[in-house]
Amino acid sequence: MSRDSLLSQVMTLFFAIGMAGSAISAYSAYRSMTLAAVALVLLPTTLWLFTEPGTEQRLLAVTTLAFSIFVMRATRELSDALGSLLRLRRELEIQHRIASNAARTDELTGLNNLRAFKEQADAMFSYTRRHGLPLCALMLDIDHFKQINDTHGHATGDRVLHAVAKRLKATLREADLCGRLGGEEFAVLLAGTEWHEALAIAEKLRLAVQAIVLPINDSRLNVTISIGVAEAGAACSDATTLVSQADAAMYHAKSNGRNQVHGGLA
Template sequence: MRRVRSRGLWVGYLLMVGVCLAAFGFYLTEARRLVGANYTAMVTDLVRAQEDPDRLRLVLDSLLDSPDRIHLAQLNELIWRIPLRIQGLRNHLLRSDLAPARYTPYLEELTYVESRLPTLEQVIARVGIDNQLTPEEGRQLRELGMELEEALAWSYSELNELLHRASADQRRFMGRLTLAVAVLLLMLLVAIGGVLLMLHRLHDQRETMRHLSLTDQLTGLNNRRRLLQEAGQAFVRGERQGTPLALLLLDLDHFKQINDAYGHPLGDEVLIRFARLLEACARRMDVVARMGGEEFAILMPDSDIAAARRLAERILHAVRDMPLPSRAHAAGLTVSIGVAEAGENGDFERLYAQADRRLYRAKAQGRDRAEG
């Protein structure tokens, strides 16, 4: 159970790591896309607009050389399209995160271009009447065209440089922000991992303390407290399912003599060997416990008195054949056993008292025997 809970903690942590990494990957992808998209539309419109000054100059030159309707139509189309380009760029810049002070001079220049386009339109309207240019109209058209071409070229060039610098600045900022988010994410994962590790250790410590509180330190068997817990649950199951419950109380015969003759360390070794023998003889479902000193108990769920007696006989024979540590090999070891079965409406105190009386009867009748 403890391993399952610990595994669950770490599986949850790994899932959290996976979710965080997926979220960071999504953030990084979207951040790069949005940073690029923020300026892509402006740069695209600006690149298209930068064609207008060159085209304006070419059309004006052609018109001055040959004032025909084709060139007039081309110039009129430019006069119509240039304000649309300027308005599109103005809308992009006003919606961007650029400081207005950075682009206001260029918008003012473009606004001036817009104000001069009607004058250009008036000049070419007069040319369109007879497809003729007077020297004065030619001079005026050339000067106005150069003025507009230079204003457009300068404004678009400066805006292009501004947008590239702003895009580079934003990418650097997003790079630093991404690094900061990655560091924070890593710190979060480390903190969560640390908390999970602490919880894991606290859980292990709690389970260890619980195990120690229910375990005999010398033999590793269950102690009296654990036996009482298991007995309470066994009585509840027995009453609900109508199954029998038996108890064996065991006490090593003349164990004090082994301690006195060979010392307590050897006596402890004998107790450990006896504990292993009981575990080998009992079933997995049985609860083997050390009650204290040389007294032990075996709680047998779903077992009647006959099954308990059979187990007691096996233990008696096994103890007689159990090898003792080398120095006490000749001493020999026996055990006395009291066997009892829980009656109707009984409890563990009555069952224990009955087995205890039969244990003392076995001792009184010569030891190395089972009574029940």
């Protein structure tokens, strides 16, 4: 073989190896891409070089073989590292979702906590205003809850809160917004609902809670709630104002004897 022809072969081989090397480094985290580059370019080149006579060809064959082994090992390490990194990122995303859910959920009842309720109530208020839809608020407060705690203990009080929340959730529609604002106080926002419909829903909730029978030792505990209802009128400027109007109505329900719905009009 002439010197020029050998030189041109060497140059061609280096070009092929350089191309394969670049492709491998670009895709080196993806094992399948590296295996394809090695199988389609490097191995045939190596085999061909081994079949060629001459020391230079053998030397090149050994070099390409060593290079193939090196890139396959490097790729395995890199793709393992990338796999762990992706797993870690997925776990972090899940943890983040759990943490942000926990920050918005009342642990005892599973309902929206005050913060989450306020955020969604503001959004609901803006939406209904923009679309000219009615919006009503209900404030619900368990009657004589202190007495339940004092007579049966705090754990029973917690069971009552949990049972009431469960009953509220089961009675309301998916689109209704419900939250525990603190203590034994719950609030509900009903978008697209007129005042008289809200009164009917409040009465339905009152009856649903009244039907709760909680077995405690040898006795059974009944729970009642007082509910105040308010509709967002033209003068109502935000969800907080609407909820405080429902709260005022709820205090009327309390002072009128509890276990009842008050519509908020005087």
